[in-house]
Amino acid sequence: MGQQKDLTGSEKSKIVRYLAEGCSTLKIAKLLKRDHRTIKRFIQNSQQGRKKRVEKPRRKITAHELRKVKRAAAKMPLGTSLAIFQSCNITGVPKSTRCAILRDMAKVRKAERRPPLNKTHKLKRQDWAKKYLKTDFSKVLWTDEMSLDGPDGWARGWIGKGQRAPVRLRRQQGGGGVLVWAGIIKDELVGPFRVEDGVKLNSQSYCQFLEDTFFKQWYRKKSASFKKNMIFMQDNAPSHASKYSTAWLARKGIKEEKLMTWPPCSPDLNPIENLWSIIKCEIYKEGKQYTSLNSVWE
Known part of the structure; x- marks a missing residue:
């Protein structure tokens, strides 16, 4: 009985059912005619689950930089978050952080439509x-x-x-x-x-x-x-x-x-x-x- 790396979907379902019935991993290996280590590895991976992504701390900006961003947003209506931050010489700030900062002082709008009347x-x-x-x-x-x-x-x-x-x-x-x-x-x-x-x-x-x-x-x-x-x-x-x-x-x-x-x-x-x-x-x-x-x- 050779060791095989991958289990089929049907085999995985059977393993879950056998475990619910109280079967040991050794007995399950014999029933499925699979290597005991393969069964144990599948059970361990299932119990571990997916690891949560560790979020990196957001780049913080100073109060002085925050005031610069606010002034730039007022001077550049409808500007993108990247353009606003670049005009303040603030680099290395990801888009999610830029939008989170701007959301406290501004909002996303589209231009008003109006005929050009003189x-x-x-x-x-x-x-x-x-x-x-x-x-x-x-x-x-x-x-x-x-x-x-x-x-x-x-x-x-x-x-x-x-x-x-x-x-x-x-x-x-x-x-x-x-x-x-x-x-x-x-x-x-x-x-x-x-x-x-x-x-x-x-x-x-x-x-x-x-x-x-x-x-x-x-x-x-x-x-x-x-x-x-x-x-x-x-x-x-x-x-x-x-x-x-x-x-x-x-x-x-x-x-x-x-x-x-x-x-x-x-x-x-x-x-x-x-x-x-x-x-x-x-x-x-x-x-x-x-x-x-x-x-x-x-």
Whole structure:
């Protein structure tokens, strides 16, 4: 009966059962026809269990270094823990310790989204509000494109307690995803319509896209009175606001008062942005991933 190093799972189960029945290790070795030393080694290892990992004491920093870290965190909003500590010339501190120290004086936040508005933008918004003050907005078709290329706003970093997160410009366009166009008017959703992969929306392709989707599949089915009262809203993307697109829409009957004048840098005024937000939260909830663009579209 030779000595074998490894016991099978079945043999290990039998050893446990025999021990529970009160059998000696010598008897178990004979029953399993295994070397006595192999049985004893297995029992000893099982009784020992796994050794607990001895945690090394964390690197301590002085009160002076702590004050430097606090000042650096205030000066570097959304900075990483490594960047904050390096700016203080504090080295050799592992990430877990850095985060534990920062957690007492700061918290992880992401940048707030806000359109980059200057004085001119604000004045044009006021003009827009005055112009459409008495407009029946239930007759406005709000339109926009959205690129489904992953959840936005993923970037995070440390920021001191009581501080506001700095502004990060809203991403208007993205690549490598599914580009969709849709509209909402009153309680009706128009589309969404998918832009073919690889198609760049310039003036010509944008107008052709509207012809094949919006006009042929939705607009032409509406009554004459609806078309007469509807106001078409689109943002100031180059493909939308170009002379070519404006002239093309005019030939379709969408011109002058039927084409809403849109203030620049104002995506937050478009209610369809709320729809995009809801859709993205639903599509990418719980960190969901997709293997293809078609699965995202579905």
